[in-house]
Amino acid sequence: MRFSILGETLARRDDGTVVPLGGPARRALLTLLLVSPGEVVSADRLADEIASGGSVSAHALQAQVSRLRAALGAAAIERAGTGYRAVVDPDDVDACRFERLAQEGRTALSDGDAGRAVALLHEALGLWRGTALADIAGSQTAQAAAARLEECRLGALEDRIEGELRLGKSRAAVPELRELVGRHPLRERLAGLLMRALFAEGGQAEALVVFEETRQRLADELGADPSVELVALHRELLSVDPSPSPAAPPAPLTSFVGRAGEVGEIADLLRVARLVTLTGPGGVGKTRLSVEVAGVAADDVCFVEIAPVRDGTDLPQVLLSALGLRENGLQLGGGGQTSTERLITALSDRVLLLVLDNCEHVIEQVAALAARLLAACPRLRVLATSREPLAVIGENLWQVRPLDDAAAAQLFADRADAVRRGSAADPERVRRICTALDNLPLAIELAAARLRTMDIDDLAGRLDDRLGLVTARSNRTADERHRTLRSVVAWSWELLSESEQRAARRFTVFAAGATAAAARQVCESDGETLESLIDKSLLEVADGRFRMLETIRAYGAEQLEAAGEDRTVRRAHARLVLELARTADPHLRRDEQLEWLGVLAAEHGNLLAAARWAVRAAEWETLLELLASASTYLWIRGLPTSVAPQAVALLDAIGDVPPAALGEDYVACVLLAAAGTGGLVVWRRHRTRAEQALTAAWPDARPGRYPAVLLLWMMRNATEDDPQRAFALVASRRDCPEPWVRAAAQYVSGFALLGEGDTAGAERAFGTAVEGFRSVGDRWGSALALDALAGLAGASGDRTRAITLTNEALALTMRLGALEDSADLLTNRGDQIVGDDAVAAGADYAQAAALARRAGSSTYLAAALRGLGDIALLDQDPAEAERLYTEALERIDPHWVKSVGNRVRTLAGLARVAEIRGDRTTALARYQEAADSATAVLGDATRDALRMLGLPETVIDAVSLR
Structure with a gap:
């Protein structure tokens, strides 16, 4: 029973x-x-x-x-x-x-x-x-x-x-855990499990919110702190890097033949040498060998394809992109750092294997950059592939030679069987073919692919006819091997039909590959022709995108130019990218923002290729529209400096008078150009004309073609001599019929009201902005407005609300992949809790500093260092505080709106250090500098405005208000 x-x-x-x-x-x-x-x-x-x-x-x-x-x-x-x-x-x-x-x-x-x-x-x-x-x-x-x-x-x-x-099974667990935590809010293990489940689903910020809410409930209802286990979990989540992963080596699509011993030897060499270069002719298998080595030599690998790079000055931006790092944060500050400096900051203490593939066409620039990175980043190792050495001190060369006879025959057999099952051939005939091709892997693969449509006897005969080769060619030099490879590519090319040749040479304009639809449009081809090129190993397909091997692409580009089609096809390619950017732009301010950011990110290499071609071809109007259409994407993803050189060239070419009806495009390009190295000079030169163009383009409340330009304009102008004019220009759009523009106008109005001392009005404006951005699904604008509301809440003493709002913004920036902005928000949260929990604040500052270093962001690092300086003062260590404040001040960009609060606090911190030492003169001078910095943005710096910037009451009392 x-x-x-x-x-x-x-x-x-x-x-x-x-x-x-x-x-x-x-x-x-x-x-x-x-x-x-x-x-x-x-x-x-x-x-x-x-x-x-x-x-x-x-x-x-x-x-x-x-x-x-x-x-x-x-x-x-x-x-x-x-x-x-x-x-x-x-x-x-x-x-x-x-x-x-x-x-x-x-x-x-x-x-x-x-x-x-x-x-x-x-x-x-x-x-x-x-x-x-x-x-x-x-x-x-x-x-x-x-x-x-x-x-x-x-x-x-x-x-x-x-x-x-x-x-x-974290996804299914989240709803159940939320319900359980709601019914048992003081049960810490449930809170910890919810934190882990949220983090597993990519919600690190949401997990941190759960911890903060649990900590607050425990304090309010029990007067207790979280358990050691929950605190440890919190620290564990903070220590996890939410940054996008670096570019992984390409996943091999075929078997690896003949070099297993070399893989182990090169991996062993990399354990004692920090720079190893695989040299050899094109097609010898350097790239594939580097992929296999990377798989066993390191846990953290970043694979960078250098072949699409045409201008060596772009290398730092290419590496930043491959590392998954944005050029700057949501708040639009570049911090005055060059891309190389950002790389050094990001890699200074990181254990990483950096693979630089196909360096020969920009060898001098690669060598210089690799040497600088290795000197400044002691835990970095570099594996390069090139047809010639980098010639850098400390370089270890590994000559990649053709396969031996047995491996070459095995490779041919594997690839032949893949295209034609049961295509076993006489070993002697296979050996003769491989020897004729100097046992070069790429040449063998191209030849084997032909067995899909011809017999091996015909293949052997055509090779002999085309190349004039004999069976013994073992004494060729590297250059001769290169010519052999080129002959094989040429031979494969000549076997294509006319329509296949046309499609293949036109495809070479795609620097980052292409979707099937894009390839059909630019190549003026049908799907069957493209599939035929795949069958013949002229194209590869992965993840829904067509790509072309670089050796074949280089040959095809020559054929495109020889056919007299270069300008026509590249213009078609640029117009295709332009239309995609135009189509995507409105979606970047809506709920589908993340999806379209991904679409544009996949085409980023094509965007850069189109922009560079437009400069070479002096297609200025196309370039102007292209950069303007892509500007919102570039700013959200933190990549404006990737096109800054093209934007500068454009402005130099068109002067101060933009083409008719393209004034708004001109303003967008001025903002992009000002983001690059030497941008301040560009900005001073074009600011007045850009303001006139913007006013003319937006004569009334109607939305412009690029609504984000207005918001960006305010952020760039906030530290100018008359920031209120910029505020007024943007805020006047509050009655615009476009919801996103109304939200942006409310956001800007909040700062204008704050400068006038109307804190309540500013809070209403920021709140309306949050609602407006949320109504259209824009995470970027929502994060900006939530951060502003959090600053107001903190200034009014409502730390709980400030923390909640900051955590909401943090969740959004993480979803956007905004590593620098997450560091900024962590610093803000530290500022909000430092008066109640200096230990937790210190943890936030330290995590922010780590993220900023990882991202190579000097400006965000300066903010975190300022916070750590505050902690040092609380710990009664004025010497350490002065060191941190001084380093922070050196890194702060005085022309960036979001830097104002940190600059004021840093100067105030140095003043407090001087007071501790009894140096009243220096203290007063520093306080005056702090006041000057505040009034540069806020006009008459009211007490509420200074609180918004994060100044404690004791500092506000000491600062000379104007």
């Missing part, structure tokens, strides 16, 4: 039929006996607890026992001394079985067997049917036992969810 007490008390026979137990007194009696089966329960206790209205008599108790025996069988309950006990196997009672299974599940979990643990815990929790011991809910025994069982149930739930998280 089986018994259930997890809910209404039931007894079932072995066939599953329910045994009639009678009234509530009899069910209560059985429940009390089954709480601990086999243990004696005194008659007095049974008499007291089976009736809710008071004790029953001994006679009545005996009568209830007799009736229960009649229902269950006399042997089920026996008299023992002064009481009774249930004579049943504990495993026949659901509560006992539940506790056993829960314990076994917990043991399996602790032993690392998550699969078994989850199965056991599901079985245990499946026994639960409601409130435990419901039939004796009012008794003292029930209260204690029910509390124990409920605690066991919650523990089993937690164990089951932890097991599922270990099995990778």
